[in-house]
Each structure stands twice: as C-alpha cells, then as structure tokens.
Amino acid sequence: MAAVDPFDSALDLLRRLTPKHVATHINSIISIAPDLTEDLLASVDQPLTIKRCRDSGREYLLCDYNRDGDSYRSPWSNKFDPPLDVGGLGGVNEGAGEGAVPSERVRKMEIKANEAFDIYRELYYEGGVSSVYFWNLDDGFAGVVLLKKSSTPGGNSEGVWDSIHVFEAIERGRTTHYKLTSTVILNLSSSADLGELDLSGNMTRQLEQDLPVDNDDSHIANVGRLVEDMELKMRNLLQEVYFGKARDVVGDLRSIGSLSEGARARDQQREVIGGLGR
Template sequence: MEAAMDIMRRMPPSLSQQALDSLLALLPAHSSELLSRSDQPLQVASDEEFDKHYLLCDYNRDGDSYRSPWSSKYKPELEDGVQPPAELRKLEQEANEVFSIYRDQYYEGGVSSVYVWEPEDGKGFAACVLIKKDGSDAGDGRRGLLQEGSWDAIHVIEVKEDQERQFGHYCLTSTVMLALTTANQATGPFSLSGSITRQMETDLALEHGHLCNMGRLIEEMESKLRNGLDQVYFGKTKEVVFTLREPLGVLTATSHIGQSLQRRIVNDLGRSR
C-alpha cells in the first residue's frame, strides 16, 4: 500500500486516473483504501427532475448509485438508498443553493454539489463540498486561453458543537486538482498539472450558523490553495527549468556564468598585485 501511494505521488498528475486504474487492477483487495486515499477528477451526472448537474463522490454513493443533492434521489434508481436525517437534509439543500451562488461568483460557470451526513460516532455532522470547472474553450472558458483546463476542488469538513451550542469546531481537509494547457499555437504546448491537499482546524462562534462558518473557511482555503499553486508551485517548476538552462545574458551573482566571472575577476585581481 505504501508503494502504491508513493507511486501515485510520482506519476504525472495528468495521468493519475490511469495510474489509479492500474493500481486497482493490481491490488483489488485494497480497492476501497486506494479509492479513499487518492483523489481523482470528479465525474458529473444530471438530475433530470431538477434539470441540474451534480458531482459524484464516495459520500453520495450507495452501491453503484449516486444521490443527487437536488432531488435526493439515487441514479440508477435505488429504493432503500441511504438518506441524510431530515435536519441535515435541510442544511444540505441550503448549502447547495448558497454554494451555487459562491461558485458562480468565483468560477463563472462549473458545477458544485454539497453532501451532508451523520458521522459514525453520531456526534455533530460532516459535509463535503465539491466544485468542478472546465475552463477550456470547449467548456466554460470565457477568454479563449485554454485548450484544456480543469479544476476539481474537494472539501471535506467535520463539524462538532460544544455543549452550550455556542461554538462549532471545524476540521477541514481540502484538495485541489488542476490540469491546464494553454491554447497558444505559436509557442507550442504549455501544460501544468498538479494536486495539493491541506488541512485546517478551528473553533468559530455560531452566531451566523454552520453554513456561514463553513463557507468562510472553504473560501479562505480555496484562495490559499489557488495562491499556493500559482505563486509557489508553478514558480518552483519555472525555477527548475531556469536552472537546467540558464537564461544567458542575464547576469546574476548566483548563476553559473556569474560565478565564473566572479572567479575570473578575483583571479585577475590576485595576479595584478
């Protein structure tokens, strides 16, 4: 299992689906662990009754069927499919509405789904918020910049309340997976793909309710992940390329040429004395 997880971390993120399929074929006895420990791009289904799309994950799955957050019905149909308790279902419906608005404002398109369930220990509740965006030309891209562009965000949040119901304790685990290829024909393909996962835990007052708190945490986390990918991760891949082949003509003290120049100057100075 450790070897399997190590290999998943090394394979190109753009091939992660194929890598996972291979591991599932190789280690069928570990399939549930493999599936729960490796995140994959989200699949989309449609709820004909509500004429809306929804996303599939382990948390809305029962057997081979997936529950729509809109109608709460399973597809393929399932008579006795698991349903959240009435109170949580109400929260789920509200959350789906609010996160749709959030998604529109940040993503200008895409699909989102929220699923809420009762944890095994019966304390508090748990929810997952899924957002998928296809930013390519063929998808919801607005600027014609991407030939391929997918963003998948998976947020799983566990919520507990204190005894007086004054504070909520939130534990959030978020993963973002993305793959993009720019559409610039002249300069050849330029692709970036990756995934990162982060966790955070915090206590918040319940004055505006759970949904408001969960929303703020997820918004903050998504911005952090986006900036991390943009500023840190992509920046690092650029650094790697520029150390493999130095941009000649740009002299810096740390560059290879810079250093050899420094040595030469030091030598010359030594000789002239």
C-alpha cells in the same frame, strides 16, 4: 523481512505517476488488485466527474462521499442514480456512502448549503459545477464541498480546476469545532510553436477552528467562510510559489529575447559601470 502491504505499495506507485491520469492509474491498479478497490477510492482524490440529475435536470458532481457501489446521490433530489433497492437505503446516522441519506435536519442544511455555494461558484468561477453533501455524525455532522471548472474547449490552452473540501462539525453547545481538509487538483496544458507545456498536480491543506453558532444557518456561513479563505490561500500559493518557480526555471533555460539584444544590453551595462568608475 517484513511483508509488503499492497495498499501502501499502490499509494507509493500513484505518487510516482503523473497526476493528470490518476483515474486511469487507479483503474489499472484495481484491475490487478480488486481487493484494494474501496480503500483506493476512499483514500485517493481524483478529478471530479459530472452527472445530470434525472428529476431536476441539473448537473452535480460525483465523489466517494455520495457513492454507493455504482450509484450516486444527487444533492438536488436526494435520490440515488441508478436507484438502490429499498432494503439498501441504510440509516440516516450511518455517514456517507452505503446508501445513507442525511437526517431531516441535516438535509435541510444540505439544501441551503447547495444554494449558497451555487452563488459562490458563479461569483468566483463564473461557471462550472458545484455540489455539497452532508451526512450525520454521532456528535454533529460532516460534509464535502465540491467545485469544478473547466476552460472553454478549443484553442491551444486547456485547464481543469477541481477543489474538494471535506469538513467535520463537532457541536459543543454555543460553539462548534470545525476541521477542514481541502484538496485542489489542477491540470493545465498549453501548446505553441516552441513546444508543449503540461502542469499537473494537487495540493492538500488542513485547518481546525472553533466558531460561534446561533442556529443551523450559522453552520452554512461558518463553512462558507472557511472554504472561501482556504481557496484564496491555496490559489495564491499556487500562483506565487508553483507557477512563479516554473516561470523562473523556464526563463533560466531559454531566453525570450534574441542573442543580439542580450549582447547589446550587456555592452550598455558595461559602459554604464565603466562611466561610474571613471
């Protein structure tokens, strides 16, 4: 009998547990199997957490792409918090994580991307937090666009939207090949006299596209357009398919109107049908 891979078993278990508490589930698995820590953190999308930059005072989002151990790099200051040892800063071409920082050219694009998506966040989300991180590749660069919006605390309804857009940009002269992997993590809960409703889950979609590039600013525009189109598609899919189906199921399980109103409507329908028949 073939040996069971612990990593595959951990992923299989996470798929069967409620996605609302995925961070708690991952920590529980890591406490049992510490050797799976790096693989799980790199492979499983978790709801984004917020931290405040010490230098700028601005909030930024934490993920595996700006993490080195227990330290996270701020997109505003380009520094890790808590600070890393000088010897652990790594090279600019070693990708994300492990104390790596982008090269000067890629860092300039990262700054412009954070400014652009800060405006995008305000226009589409009217609040929330956004962060963009870039890192170097041998034949281009890569990055991640993070967006988080939580509903105002209080009331009977709560909601959290996390979107994670990881992309690669492979430069080919006047054109660049972009590969985008987008994940949306949505948690919604509502309580009323009839009971409680909890809708939680995540969705992942991918696309690849070749786009023309004139200069580095073209990369910001191209990535912005791809992320915007992908978010609109995923939001419409969530609204039309998932929420629509949930509404249909609830409507089939329990009628909003009273039984007498339903019986009266059926009697009127029969009378109309009988009149047409005569």
